[in-house]
Structures are given as C-alpha cells and as structure tokens.
Amino acid sequence: MRVEVFIPCLIDQIYPETAFNMIKLLQKAGCDVSYNPEQTCCGQYPYNAGFWDEAKKIGSKFLTDFSEDKYIVAPSASCVSMVKKGYDDLFTNTIVHNRCRNIQSNMYELSDFLVNVLKKDYFGAELVGTAVYHDSCSALRDCNIKDEPRKLLSQVGGLHIVPMRNEESCCGFGGNLSMKFDEISSAMAEQKVLNAVEVKADYIISTDSSCLLQLQSYIDKNELPIKTKHIADVLTSGWANI
Template sequence: MKVELFIPCFVDQLFPETAFNTVKLLEKAGCTVTYNAAQTCCGQPAFNAGFWDEAKEIGRKFLNDYSEDGVIVSPSASCTGMVRNYYSDLFTNTALHNKCRAVQGNIYELSDFLVNILQVDYFGAELEGRAVYHDSCAGLRECKIKAEPRQLLSKVHGLELFDLPDNETCCGFGGTFAVKFEAISSAMAQQKVDNAIAMEADYIISTDASCLMHLQSYIDKQQLPIKTIHLADVLAGGWGNV
C-alpha cells in the first residue's frame, strides 16, 4: 500500500526520531512511504486560539500538499483529529469542500492504521520494564482510539503494560491551555505522573508527542525516575536501529 506521511510540526522540530521510526514501522508493515517536504502545520494552534482565518490559510496549504485519493498516516492523534473533525468548520461549502471531505476520510493515526487497516500488530519490538499508557484527549475522543495502541504494546517483548487510574483524564497540555493556565496545567501533569510512579512504571507511553513533551517537562523539572516515550519509538525498539 502507498502511504503519504504527515509529520506534525512539533514532531519535525523536536522529535525527529519519532518521524523516522514511523517510516520504519510503515515500511516493515509493507507500505511504500512518500513524504512531501513542503508540508508544514495542520493549523491546529491557530484554530484552537481562535484565529480561524489564519487556520484556514494553513489548512488550505495542508489540503493542497496531499493527494485527494491518497492514504495519509500520522504519528499524532491530535493533528489527525484536527483534520478529521475540525476542517469541516473551515472548508464546508468552499471551493475545497470536496477535497476536504476526501482527505478527512483518508487520514489515519498510526496505531489505527496499523491495527485496523493493515491488520498488523507485531513488529518484534523489545522494551524491558513496566509502562502505563496515556490516552490522549485527541486519541480517545477525536480519533476513537483506545484498544489499538494497547494491542500493539501487548506484543512488545519484555514490556509489562498497566492502565492508569486516570488514564482518560487530560494530562494538562491542551496546546495554548498550558500557556494560559500554567498552574492548572502543571497540577494536571503532576497528577498523571504521580499516578504512574505509584504503579512503579518506568515509562509513560502515548500516541501524542505533545502530551509526552508536557509530561516529560514536569518529570525533568522534578527529577523523577520515569520517562515518556512515543508509541512509534517503542514499536521500533529492538530492531529499528539495526
């Protein structure tokens, strides 16, 4: 299957290894991956901040960067959810109406694509330790992803996976929320991390680098004995660097 890769701007700038690991996973699953180097952002930051005209301009570029009938895969439930759910607010009854609908129906978050479309859940990955999985708000509510990441992680050699008591609670990032309401955001991160440590977890795993970035910032500031890691990086572990 031919796949067009969408790498969110913050993954491109801050977590490039996650992008490379996404390519490795898709290729190992039998896909031919193409990447349009002209791609930038989906427009979510501007949209969530209320700058819809600016978000529409960025979204128009996004739609034009991808083919109308191509399958698009992204290692981000947040950005996938933005395109699937909120582009309708920007492009319904516009010249890009039909292109928008086509792209919305063809974009997938990585775990959703691997499990439900390719029906592949084993990569020979290895990761020793205990981990909890964090359901990002976008993954759970916008992309309806819950079982898929857990199914993939259950096949990772050496990994013990546990559910957090508050695994459906927001980590506190929320994009601009973390900036506008820093104290509340930090307290929510603390609760999430404290619960993970109480379960003696070595890792917090998620499909969203933005959530993991937020939690890792709190972990680093408090110098806590736990680490965040993206699902793609886990699945590429043990073989992806060979």
C-alpha cells in the first residue's frame, strides 16, 4: 500500500523523532511510504485565528503537495480535522473543489489508519509503566477517534493503561486559547496533569503533539514525576532503535 505522510509544524520543529517513528510504524505494517519535502503547513493556525485568506493560500499549497489517489497519514488529529472539515469552508465550490474532496477522503490520523484501514494493532512494542490516555479535542470530537488508540496501546507489552478523571476534557492548548487566555489555559493543563498524577501514571499518551506540548510545559515547570508521549513513540518503543 502506497502512503504519503504529512508532518505537522510542531512535530517538524519540536518532535522530529515522532515523525520518524510514524514512518517506521507504517513501514513495519507493510506500507510504501513517501514524504514530499516541499510540504509545509495545513493552515490550521491562521484558520483558527480568523485569517481565512491566509489559510486558503497555505491550504492551496497543501492540495498541490499531496496526491489525490494515495492515502495521506498524519500523526495529528487536529491537522487531519483541519483538512477534512476546515477545508470545506475554504474550498467548497472553488476550482479545486473535486481535488479537495478526493484528498479529504484519503486523509487519516495515524491510529485511525492503523486500526481501521490496515487492520493492525500489534507492533511488538514494549514500554513498562502505567499510563493514561488523553483524548484530544480534535481526535474525539472532530475525527470520532476514541477506541483506536486504546486498542493499539492495549497491545504494548508492560504498559498498563488506567482511566483518569475527565479523560475527555480539554488540555487547554487550543492554539489561540493558550495565547489569549493564559490563566484559563494553564488551569486546564494543571487539572489534566493532576488527574494523571492522581492515578500514579508514569505517562500521559495522546495522538496530538500540541496537547503534549501544553501538558509537558506544566509538568516541567512544576517538576512533576510524569512524562508525555505521542502514541507513535509508544508503539515503536523497544524495537525502533534496534
């Protein structure tokens, strides 16, 4: 199966290892993976800030950077949501309407693609410890992704997934929210992290690096004994660097 990968801005700039681990996962699953180095952003940030003209320019480039006839996989539900839903606002009834619809139908978040398209949930990963799973807003509410990450994580050797209070609550990042309403954003991050600490979790795992950046910032500031991990990094633990 031929797959193109989209690497979001945050992962490209801050968590590049997560991108490499996603590619290793897809290759281990039997995919022929390609990466277009000309790709940039999906346009989510200007779109959420209300700068739709600027977002449309970035989105137009995205539509030319990717193929209409191949699966496109990203390690970020928020970016997938932008393409699948935000692009409706930007490109409906334009000259690229049909191309946009084809790309939207082929766009998948990583865990969704592994479980529902490839029908694979075991990758031989091992990570000893206790973890909670954080449902990002984009994954849960926009992409309807809930069971897929948990199914994948249940197959990781040595990892014990436990529930925590308010699993489905927001981490407080929200792009503009964290910049315009810092105190509210920080309080939401605090609540999420303390809920994980309450159940003695070693890790907070999610599909979205933006959530993990938000939570890890609070963890580092308060020197708490817990870490954040992207699901791609968890699923390659124990074998990717061998």
